[in-house]
Structures are given as C-alpha cells and as structure tokens.
Amino acid sequence: MKTEVPAGAAYRPRRDRLWFARTRSYTVFVLRELTSVFVAWSVAFLLMLVSAVLSGGLPEFVALAGRPWMIAINVVALAATAFHSVTFLNLAPKATVVRLDGYRLPAWMIQGGNHSLWLVVSAVIAFFVLRGFR
Amino acid sequence: MRRAEGVAVRRTPEPYLWLLFSGGGVVAALVLPVLVLLFGVLMPLGVVDWPTAGHLRGLLGNVLVRLALVVVVVLCLFHAAHRIRHTSEELLGLARFDLVIALFCYGGAIAGGVIAVMLMF
Amino acid sequence: MTDTTQAVRQAAGTRTIRMEVARYRPGQDAEPVFQGYDVPLMSDWAVLDGLNHIKDQLDGSLSYRWSCRMGVCGSCGMTVNGEARLTCGTFLSEYGDGPVRVEPLKGFPIIRDLVVDIDGFLAKLSSVRPWLIREGEDLPLTAEYAQTPEQLEAYKQYSMCINCLLCYSACPVYVLDPDFLGPAAIALAQRYNLDSRDMGDRFDVLNQEDAVWGCTFVGECTKVCPKHVDPAEAIQRYKLTAALRSVLPWSRR
CATH class of the missing domain: 3.10.20.30 (Beta-grasp domain)
Known part of the structure; x- marks a missing residue:
C-alpha cells in the first residue's frame, strides 16, 4: 500500500473518439442523425427541379437526374429519408403525451396515426405530381 | 418562480430552434420520401414517365403550392441544420465551436429559404 | 437460470x-x-x-x-x-x-x-430541487393532500429512479460533456413537475443549453434503466413544455 496518495488524483478518462462505433445502438443513432444530410440534399434537388421548371430547362434537369451517379445519390437519399420518416414518426409519441379520460393514449396508436398520415400525404402528393385534376 | 435574488436567468434561443427542428422533422418525414422516390428514382429510371413541363408549371402556378413549397424548404433545412450542428459536434468533439457551427448551419438554412423565395416569388 | x-x-x-x-x-x-x-x-x-x-x-x-x-x-x-x-x-x-x-x-x-466520483451528479440533482415545493404553508404541516389514481399515475414512473447513474454512463452527450444536466436529474425534475401537489417551477433550471436542450435523444438512458423510468421520454416531454412556454406569451412563466 502506498501511503502518499496525491490529493484529488481521480482519474479522468480521455474522450473516446470512436464512441459511435462502440455499440450498435450508438451507430444506429448516428445514422439516424446523418439522414439530415440527405434531407438537405433532397431539398436542394427539389429546388433544382423547381428552378428548371420555372426557367424552361426541364430537359436538362431530366438528363442530369438520369445520370447513374445522380440516381445512386438519390437511391441513398430515398433510403435515408425513409429511415428518417420511420424513426421520427416512431419517436414522436415520446414528446406528445395524449391523455384521454385521465390515462395515456398508448404509443402505438399515435405511431399508427403518424404512419397512416405519412401514407395519405404521400398518396396525395403522388396524385398531384403524376396526374392532378385535368 | 421564487429564484434567489440576483441570479440572472440566461435566455436561450434553443426552444425556438427546437420547434423549427421538430416541425421540419415532421414535414420532412411526411413529404420527402415520396418526392425523392418519384423525381429522384422512379422517373430517372423510366419506371414512371416524367410529367410534362406544362403540368409541373401548372402546379407551381398555384400560389398555395408555392407557399407550401417554401414552408417545406425552410422547415426541412432548419431540421437538417439543427441535426448537422449537433451531430458534427458530437462526432468530432467540436462543442467549443458551437457558436460558429450554429451560425454556419442555421445561416445555410436561412440562405436556402431566401433562394426558394427568390425562385418562386 | x-x-x-x-x-x-x-x-x-x-x-x-x-x-x-x-x-x-x-x-x-x-x-x-x-x-x-x-x-x-x-x-x-x-x-x-x-x-x-x-x-x-x-x-x-x-x-x-x-x-x-x-x-x-x-x-x-x-x-x-x-x-x-x-x-x-x-x-x-x-x-x-x-x-x-x-x-x-x-x-x-x-x-x-x-x-x-458522483459529486457532480449530486450537485445537479439538488439544482433541480427534487422535492415537493409548497407555498403559503406554516409549520407544523398537518394537512393531507389526497391524490386520485390518475394524479399518481402522472408521475409515478419517474419516481422509481434509484440514482444508479447507469443512464449517465450510457449517454454519449453526458460522456462528451460532463456539464450536461443529464437523464436522471431531468426525469426527477419531471417527477415533481407532474405531481399535483408541487407548486414549484423548474423552468429556469431545465430550459438551458446544458439541460434539456443538450439532449439529442439518443435514447440509451431509457434502454439501460433498470427501473423503467424512461428518462428520454421525460426530457422530450419537457422540451415540448419549455418550447410551448417560450412561444406562447400567455402561458405561465
């Protein structure tokens, strides 16, 4: 036994640079957060489309969107935005506590409502984009 | 309510940023996947035909559609900015540069909103 | 087994x-x-x-x-x-x-x-005043305050915390930034916020960048909690409360 233990010698662990790789759930969390990069990309892509439509440059945009690397980016963006939708809509009931008759509405009901709304909104958007009222 | 006197309460913009982040998260979740699916994947792959320029211009001719698009753009960009700010700080240990990163991220979102307004109005 | x-x-x-x-x-x-x-x-x-x-x-x-x-x-x-x-x-x-x-x-x-060393946590815990705050009562306290089952259910889950600190250890936000108020302290603040007998207000402690706004909802605190307290939910709920109080001028401050 050492007798001369320095006062205040508590050991402070260094920052773990690879913390996000230590467990699967940390990695899933980081991937969930990184979907935001593709959310930003999707918005930029939409703005490019809007700009092309309004300036009459739609054929050029169609050619650009058809490039293999562009399709590859958008396939990843689709996966990321869909992952964002699933995780975000599933986590929503954590912040919004709905009380009916004094007791909490179960999370699956709120989640089910969210996902149903997602389907309806998607169908409405697809309808107007593809067909609309002629 | 009964705070010790002389304790200044720091005001923080975080509640407003979080509301924009959350609203953007909901909007992004509801509208982005179907738009990316249609314009980014199915149409370029030829699974679905591109709509005519006239049809799309007709859609954008409606002021409500343009307003909705601006709201979608601004909210989604704030959502992304908020997450990119926090994730970059957590992944890279950059929390001490929070102010600079925050200005860059939210500034980018505002710039995107301005671009959207200038395009459509 | x-x-x-x-x-x-x-x-x-x-x-x-x-x-x-x-x-x-x-x-x-x-x-x-x-x-x-x-x-x-x-x-x-x-x-x-x-x-x-x-x-x-x-x-x-x-x-x-x-x-x-x-x-x-x-x-x-x-x-x-x-x-x-x-x-x-x-x-x-x-x-x-x-x-x-x-x-x-x-x-x-x-x-x-x-x-x-858990001194940091103990200081954070007392900063949220984890007790029933009452006003206008004189000692000795003799009145009883009955609660309905619904009023009990509103906070009971958060009262199960045993301060074991597993949630802090599992939280990457806390491990990266030791100033973060952290899951258990916020869950215990909510335990009293949601108690019908409590007359206190913890808004100024919780509505801080190092408090609820530091959380990025990793959700690990809830997964490791041996008492099913669900601190992640407590934090997200207070984010909504604090955000609504910040934007709605007529809400109580």
Whole structure:
C-alpha cells in the first residue's frame, strides 16, 4: 500500500473518439442523425427541379437526374429519408403525451396515426405530381 | 418562480430552434420520401414517365403550392441544420465551436429559404 | 437460470470464469489497468458475487461500491463488457465462457478501481430541487393532500429512479460533456413537475443549453434503466413544455 496518495488524483478518462462505433445502438443513432444530410440534399434537388421548371430547362434537369451517379445519390437519399420518416414518426409519441379520460393514449396508436398520415400525404402528393385534376 | 435574488436567468434561443427542428422533422418525414422516390428514382429510371413541363408549371402556378413549397424548404433545412450542428459536434468533439457551427448551419438554412423565395416569388 | 439443483451447482462449481477487472490505484497507476481473476462460475452468481469472491478470497485490495444486492440501492452500477449494468442483476452465466470485463461507469472521474466520483451528479440533482415545493404553508404541516389514481399515475414512473447513474454512463452527450444536466436529474425534475401537489417551477433550471436542450435523444438512458423510468421520454416531454412556454406569451412563466 502506498501511503502518499496525491490529493484529488481521480482519474479522468480521455474522450473516446470512436464512441459511435462502440455499440450498435450508438451507430444506429448516428445514422439516424446523418439522414439530415440527405434531407438537405433532397431539398436542394427539389429546388433544382423547381428552378428548371420555372426557367424552361426541364430537359436538362431530366438528363442530369438520369445520370447513374445522380440516381445512386438519390437511391441513398430515398433510403435515408425513409429511415428518417420511420424513426421520427416512431419517436414522436415520446414528446406528445395524449391523455384521454385521465390515462395515456398508448404509443402505438399515435405511431399508427403518424404512419397512416405519412401514407395519405404521400398518396396525395403522388396524385398531384403524376396526374392532378385535368 | 421564487429564484434567489440576483441570479440572472440566461435566455436561450434553443426552444425556438427546437420547434423549427421538430416541425421540419415532421414535414420532412411526411413529404420527402415520396418526392425523392418519384423525381429522384422512379422517373430517372423510366419506371414512371416524367410529367410534362406544362403540368409541373401548372402546379407551381398555384400560389398555395408555392407557399407550401417554401414552408417545406425552410422547415426541412432548419431540421437538417439543427441535426448537422449537433451531430458534427458530437462526432468530432467540436462543442467549443458551437457558436460558429450554429451560425454556419442555421445561416445555410436561412440562405436556402431566401433562394426558394427568390425562385418562386 | 433458475435451475439450481445440487448436480448443476456442483458441476458449475468446478468451472470457473475469467473476470477482467479495471484497477486504478492513485499514486500507483497512471491510468486504469486490467487485472484478471478466475472465479467459480455459479449459475446463480451475479457479477457482484464474482467481485465479492475476489475481494474475500483472492485480492482484498479491490475497491467497489455495493449495498443491497437486490437492485434497489443503486450503488453497484458498473460497465460490464461495455454495457452500463447493475452488477447485482447481471449474471455471470450471461457471458458464457467469459471473459467478463468489469470497468467503472463511463463518464465519471475514477476515484479508485471501480469507485467513481458522483459529486457532480449530486450537485445537479439538488439544482433541480427534487422535492415537493409548497407555498403559503406554516409549520407544523398537518394537512393531507389526497391524490386520485390518475394524479399518481402522472408521475409515478419517474419516481422509481434509484440514482444508479447507469443512464449517465450510457449517454454519449453526458460522456462528451460532463456539464450536461443529464437523464436522471431531468426525469426527477419531471417527477415533481407532474405531481399535483408541487407548486414549484423548474423552468429556469431545465430550459438551458446544458439541460434539456443538450439532449439529442439518443435514447440509451431509457434502454439501460433498470427501473423503467424512461428518462428520454421525460426530457422530450419537457422540451415540448419549455418550447410551448417560450412561444406562447400567455402561458405561465
């Protein structure tokens, strides 16, 4: 036994640079957060489309969107935005506590409502984009 | 309510940023996947035909559609900015540069909103 | 795991499992080092029983905290094979042939071996005033305040916290930034916020960048909580409360 233990010698662990790789759930969390990069990309892509439509440059945009690397980016963006939708809509009931008759509405009901709304909104958007009222 | 006197309460913009982040998260979740699916994947792959320029211009001719698009753009960009700010700080240990990163991220979102307004109005 | 017949016990008694225990002796070790011990692999032994075996039979110099060994006192939280666990509720048999790696809780200064410094947490805990705040009452307090089952249910879950700090250890936000108020303190603030008898207001403590706004909803606090408190939910709910109070001028401040 050492007798001369320095006062205040508590050991402070260094920052773990690879913390996000230590467990699967940390990695899933980081991937969930990184979907935001593709959310930003999707918005930029939409703005490019809007700009092309309004300036009459739609054929050029169609050619650009058809490039293999562009399709590859958008396939990843689709996966990321869909992952964002699933995780975000599933986590929503954590912040919004709905009380009916004094007791909490179960999370699956709120989640089910969210996902149903997602389907309806998607169908409405697809309808107007593809067909609309002629 | 009964705070010790002389304790200044720091005001923080975080509640407003979080509301924009959350609203953007909901909007992004509801509208982005179907738009990316249609314009980014199915149409370029030829699974679905591109709509005519006239049809799309007709859609954008409606002021409500343009307003909705601006709201979608601004909210989604704030959502992304908020997450990119926090994730970059957590992944890279950059929390001490929070102010600079925050200005860059939210500034980018505002710039995107301005671009959207200038395009459509 | 409930099979504790004599034959099984004897067979298990002849087998051992390797425990790798983090040692940090101030003045002797510059940083924590691992020391290996072989302990009997009993089907009904928890990691804490293994540590007690080491302390009693193999190496009396090992330091760690424990008390009730039944998941109530919250003092035996450690990192077991990378996961924040109560060592009294984590069985050695979970780890098959081993080894079982026991380290102190992540995110806290290490005083010695497996003992961490929780003073920071205690200061945070008292900063949220985790008690019923009443106004206009004179001592002695004699009045009773009955609650309906609904009023009890509104906060009961958050009152189950045993301050074991597993949630802090599992939270990357806290481990990266020790100033973060953290899951348990916010959940306990909510426990009193949601109590119909409480007249206090914790808005100024909770509505801070280091408090609820520091949370990025990783959700690990809820996963590791041995008492199903769900601190992640408590934090998200207060974010909504604080955000609405910030934008709605007529809400109480």
